[in-house]
Amino acid sequence: MTEKAKKPAKETPVYSLVRASRCYNCDAKQEPGSIVKFEPGKDEREIRCRKCASLEEMEFLRSGNAKVTQMAKKYSQRVVLVMQWSELWKTYERIGLLVESQAIDRIEKELKIRFENRETKQIH
Numbered sequence: 001m002t003e004k005a006k007k008p009a010k011e012t013p014v015y016s017l018v019r020a021s022r023c024y025n026c027d028a029k030q031e032p033g034s035i036v037k038f039e040p041g042k043d044e045r046e047i048r049c050r051k052c053a054s055l056e057e058m059e060f061l062r063s064g065n066a067k068v069t070q071m072a073k074k075y076s077q078r079v080v081l082v083m084q085w086s087e088l089w090k091t092y093e094r095i096g097l098l099v100e101s102q103a104i105d106r107i108e109k110e111l112k113i114r115f116e117n118r119e120t121k122q123i124h
């Protein structure tokens with residue numbers, strides 16, 4: 001008997017900043033490249049930092065490796081798309097995913113690889 005994999009609830013995408021900004025909620029400075037939450041088109045100044053958007057436990061996984069992305073989606077309970085504005089295409093492009101750290105740990109173990117610049121491994 002086959003059981004359909006439970007699909008996690010669709011989460012709103014988050015955005016990687018191109019320019020430095022500040023969190024609308026807690027005023028924390030956000031460097032370019034910071035992942036924040038906001039509603040494009042509505043009011044892009046109303047950004048929420050990862051802490052305020054409850055995304056602290058999540059880790060960024062850059063797209064590029066289809067196998068890794070697929071595994072991350074399978075292992076992580078929460079999967080959030082990360083988009084970034086492209087000056088070239090004048091549109092938001094998908095650059096990766098936010099997934100749970102434990103999902104990335106599991107991929108590293110199973111594929112016997114090490115992801116460089118892991119966020120959680122930098123906090124010491």
Ligand SMILES: [Zn+2]
Nearest residue numbers: 023026049052
């Ligand atoms: Zn904040």
